[in-house]
Amino acid sequence: MLELNLQNLHAALQDPILNIPVFHTEIMNRYPKAISFAPGAPNLDFAKDFTPADYIARFVKHLRDDRGLTAQQASNLLYEYGPSRGIINELVAEALRRDLGVDVAARSVVITVGAQEAMLLVLRALRRDAEDLIAVVNPCFIGFSGAARLLDVELVPVEETADGPDLDQLACACRQARAAGRRIRALYVAPDYSNPAGTLMDRGARERLLDLAAQEDLLLIEDNTYGFTVAPGAEVPAIKALDRDRRVILIGTFAKICLPGARVGLVVADQPVGPQGGGRVLADELAKLKGVITLNTPAVSQAVIGGMLLEHGGSIARTGAEKSALYRRNLNVMLDALDRHLGDGEGLPGGISWNRPSGGFFIRMRLPVRADAKLLESCAARYQVLWTPMSQFFLDGKGTNEIRLSCSYLDTEQIEEGVRRLAAFLRGLGA
């Protein structure tokens, strides 16, 4: 009897719970000596200088000197449960003003456990029932599409062109949804070197997207994850900075250019909610939702990020300047190596091309053949170089001939050697 019942139990647990892409880690693990352009991992050059205790002390000093807390009050803040919305919201709101020209009250900011939790919060807040849809750029960051799967939110893919989301397709999708009695509530877009495609939207494209959002009554979910990897002086305004009517929900993170392990992200949601004139904003609702996800973001983690910001004049851009410069150096080394090894096309099959992002972690490359697990396996075995098949980022089976390349965590010699191997592999495709 017991055994039979356990059988039932196990049968009920047999299938994977969510079909989340696994990035072929089993293949990757079998080639530990390969040079991998697969993960968008942080560069560990900066880890040796990481001194959490100093940053926590800096934040405590700020609490006492600038915010007038007693030593006991400062200790309490690190020790006890904090408010769901966070304890570094003022610092963050000030940094967003300074760095991005995004001018919002601290109340409109919620500090989250990474951008990932922010995505989950926003998706849940915007899904009222099964008729609601969220549009996403296609290919799409799997953290966003995965969170949507977790919450059973139906996504509508909109092709990402070299300029950003295809606006005609988006408008068409909105019309089709309305005709079917449904509604696209928002579009998810990462305008600064998107993951996986490395696309940068220029100012004009951002303004056209805002216009279309107004026309179709859409919210925009702007993912700023790679926003601070741009070269100083070459910044394009955040969509949120161009937003005149609170259409944009901004999601950001300190993971890429401050501290990956802190798991501190943010969401700006200044949309009015509830009875008119009540003064409530969407961030208030998001903080309530956070109460049943993680309750609050760990205080020590927020303190480390707070201390980092304070050490750098309250600026995210300045906090991340060195790391951002290293990531750009790597990207340029890689693009230069690709040009040298592949630029003349000699011995290469036709149909190979790639984009040239000026920031972010990712290069999008098109191949003349199907880039699937089988090809990855043979590439790893014969050439000892790894990459990510792009198809797993697409929601509709596209991208079969594309790969994603990243070199964020490598050193320049590894990048050069990896590109040499990649070039040999690509030449082999023509044979």
Place this chain on the structure above:
Amino acid sequence: MLELNLQNLHAALQDPILNIPVFHTEIMNRYPKAISFAPGAPNLDFAKDFTPADYIARFVKHLRDDRGLTAQQASNLLYEYGPSRGIINELVAEALRRDLGVDVAARSVVITVGAQEAMLLVLRALRRDAEDLIAVVNPCFIGFSGAARLLDVELVPVEETADGPDLDQLACACRQARAAGRRIRALYVAPDYSNPAGTLMDRGARERLLDLAAQEDLLLIEDNTYGFTVAPGAEVPAIKALDRDRRVILIGTFAKICLPGARVGLVVADQPVGPQGGGRVLADELAKLKGVITLNTPAVSQAVIGGMLLEHGGSIARTGAEKSALYRRNLNVMLDALDRHLGDGEGLPGGISWNRPSGGFFIRMRLPVRADAKLLESCAARYQVLWTPMSQFFLDGKGTNEIRLSCSYLDTEQIEEGVRRLAAFLRGLGA
């Protein structure tokens, strides 16, 4: 046009997104000088001795001395993204073995952002479709019922008696679900001084529950949150420690007796999943789900908890011993004061009674009148003492005449004075 569209947008955001109880904070805030038995808040006596930097250093020493990491590798571990399952799993598995007699591999443990994230993970993993149900003790911790609402998981309330969940009612609910073509996948239960009811299940009740779970093919979700507030020597075995066939998923937290602000919790899920003999356990699936919720628990937060455990011989019980003793002292002061002020019944209306938990944070009290927001308001205004109406913890409108009392964060003088005021209020009810 723009304005009209914004109107639509705002209308769509008008209703609260989830109906999560708000604990009458607006009433509480209006009486800042009242003594509050409402929140189950941590006692801040221990905050002044909290030195996160020391604990992080202790954990780093462990990484180098016991786990053979180089200084660079230890820095990397604090700096970079970690595995979704956590970086202190071995320490935690060892502590569970030592403290609770729960003998599981580190692989079956996932470190979460508080018990709250663990609840969300387990609920999502066990919900395969809308036909699935989860049974819960009624009254129920609102973090669990709130997470179920977030995920649209339908709950079945099972009355919590003084011995724990009503087993006849549970068996009946399982039969009814089957008859309706549905299925109760699991029961959520907090056997150690549940929040809100303060119920402790004895060993016999735990064994009977396990037997029923086997008979009905249920999983048990055991919430150990207040498990370490018991007096040394008076421990009742965790249900998971009595579990012979992996029916129990154990959820725990370091919040109550180690560090609230760390937001570090855990879930033990050693249930086999996937193809037989594949060696996969439910914890593997939970770690995958965590990848789209918070990705991983902040490394510095885990390091602080790891350091605390190491400082106390790898034992959660020893880490929390002082705090646990303080919480028991407070509870005993409160129970003693209730006896002195109310025990003789003089001048009191009939129908007042309360339980006498030997641990945890909560006392359950029955009143002869409806304990609603209106009564709370008048009690606060006239007697300057606050409590929590119990009805908001019930899923089915019950508990209207009950209140929850907590004194975890108060000092003994406040408790004595608060009970004096509460007694005056209760005497007033008879007038």
